[in-house]
Amino acid sequence: MASKGEKTRADIVACAKKLFYEQGYERTSFSDIVAAAGLFRGNIYHYFKTKDDILKAVIDQHLDDFRALLTGWQALHADPKARLVQFVKMVVSRERELIQYGCPIGSLNTELGKDRPDLQQSARALFDMFRDWLAAQLEALGYAGEAESLALHLLGRAQGVAVIAHVYHDAKLLHAETERLEAWIGQL
Amino acid sequence: MASKGEKTRADIVACAKKLFYEQGYERTSFSDIVAAAGLFRGNIYHYFKTKDDILKAVIDQHLDDFRALLTGWQALHADPKARLVQFVKMVVSRERELIQYGCPIGSLNTELGKDRPDLQQSARALFDMFRDWLAAQLEALGYAGEAESLALHLLGRAQGVAVIAHVYHDAKLLHAETERLEAWIGQL
Numbered sequence: 001m002a003s004k005g006e007k008t009r010a011d012i013v014a015c016a017k018k019l020f021y022e023q024g025y026e027r028t029s030f031s032d033i034v035a036a037a038g039l040f041r042g043n044i045y046h047y048f049k050t051k052d053d054i055l056k057a058v059i060d061q062h063l064d065d066f067r068a069l070l071t072g073w074q075a076l077h078a079d080p081k082a083r084l085v086q087f088v089k090m091v092v093s094r095e096r097e098l099i100q101y102g103c104p105i106g107s108l109n110t111e112l113g114k115d116r117p118d119l120q121q122s123a124r125a126l127f128d129m130f131r132d133w134l135a136a137q138l139e140a141l142g143y144a145g146e147a148e149s150l151a152l153h154l155l156g157r158a159q160g161v162a163v164i165a166h167v168y169h170d171a172k173l174l175h176a177e178t179e180r181l182e183a184w185i186g187q188l
Numbered sequence: 189m190a191s192k193g194e195k196t197r198a199d200i201v202a203c204a205k206k207l208f209y210e211q212g213y214e215r216t217s218f219s220d221i222v223a224a225a226g227l228f229r230g231n232i233y234h235y236f237k238t239k240d241d242i243l244k245a246v247i248d249q250h251l252d253d254f255r256a257l258l259t260g261w262q263a264l265h266a267d268p269k270a271r272l273v274q275f276v277k278m279v280v281s282r283e284r285e286l287i288q289y290g291c292p293i294g295s296l297n298t299e300l301g302k303d304r305p306d307l308q309q310s311a312r313a314l315f316d317m318f319r320d321w322l323a324a325q326l327e328a329l330g331y332a333g334e335a336e337s338l339a340l341h342l343l344g345r346a347q348g349v350a351v352i353a354h355v356y357h358d359a360k361l362l363h364a365e366t367e368r369l370e371a372w373i374g375q376l
Contacts, residue, residue: 023303026214101302109355110295114288115211120355127355149364152352156365160348164340167297167308167315176337177344 009047009057012037017058021097021104025055025111025119052119059122062105063129070133080137084154084185087134091158092178099169103162105130130155141188157181197235197245200225205246209285209292213243213299213307240307247310250293251317258321268325272342272373275322279346280366287357291350293318318343329376345369 002010015036019028030051034041048054073086091098101107105126112120134151143150161181165174190198203224207216218239222229236242261274279286289295293314300308322339331338349369353362 024214024299026212102298106351107298110290110298111212113354124355156348156352159351160344163294163347164344166301167312
């Protein structure tokens with residue numbers, strides 16, 4: 001059972017994760033997180049000294065969440081192609097958030113990649129996780145020599161879908177593009 | 189000839205355009221712009237009251253720049269397919285900035301689309317401009333019924349290329365992906 005301290009820490013991370021996603025990292029202040037977690041400012045310092053520290057914990061939480069998702073997909077499908085399709089279905093299933101806020105990992109890296117190289121290096125691990133998992137499926141499909149390149153292609157295509165659906169806040173656009181992506185997987 | 193006032197205004201917009209691109213909109217303060225333009229704070233208020241006002245002028249500047257670019261491509265190539273390839277070549281020619289800062293119009297919309305709907309509506313005009321121009325080329329190629337959908341697909345693909353190249357700060361990745369995009373245009 002989690003201790004009270006562990007629960008408070010998890011609450012802070014959950015609130016920050018939501019705010020960073022819905023508003024952006026720079027736009028979210030330390031005070032916003034304190035307020036959202038319903039804490040006194042002094043209490044949060046027991047867990048995190050800076051907003052950058054909170055971000056690192058948020059990235060770890062994203063990594064845990066996505067690792068669990070990938071493990072679930074592997075249990076669900078033995079066929080590597082079905083697993084790749086599952087990746088696209090994730091995009092579709094998150095339609096509402098993607099349209100409103102963009103891709104959580106893409107928009108975070110886009111923001112940090114401009115002039116926070118230290119933090120972006122941490123955030124990039126989220127892309128690495130998907131790239132490596134997608135590449136493993138592509139290798140299993142017989143694309144040994146170009147698995148990483150194709151994995152990055154698929155990841156980039158999914159990013160493009162998220163950007164364009166977010167720019168136009170348009171679910172129909174998201175569906176049209178994810179269908180194209182599924183067709184691409186079908187041809188593999 | 190531009191008046192001194194017009195020149196000062198253009199300087200402010202140029203400095204803000206660079207800062208918004210290289211750091212992000214939220215991360216750039218009004219004071220950063222004042223300092224970069226080498227002005228006293230009081231002087232800038234003569235031209236712009238708020239950072240949001242400056243952003244609108246920056247978007248107008250982007251629109252003017254890209255309009256000039258599209259006009260140039262039309263003069264350069266009569267063939268609609270060559271014009272589409274030129275769009276991809278623009279991505280390649282901006283390799284250095286794209287890798288370092290991402291796509292200027294994509295990253296701006298990604299940031300504003302989260303919780304600045306008023307400003308993002310202005311910024312979206314940059315996507316509209318490319319979408320309409322690409323759709324016109326696709327119509328000329330005989331894709332009348334699906335020109336807009338294909339234009340958004342191409343725009344999304346280019347966004348995906350920019351995101352992935354920026355996340356990994358990798359020129360080779362950018363080239364691999366733009367080659368795929370040129371191949372896609374070749375098949376049209």
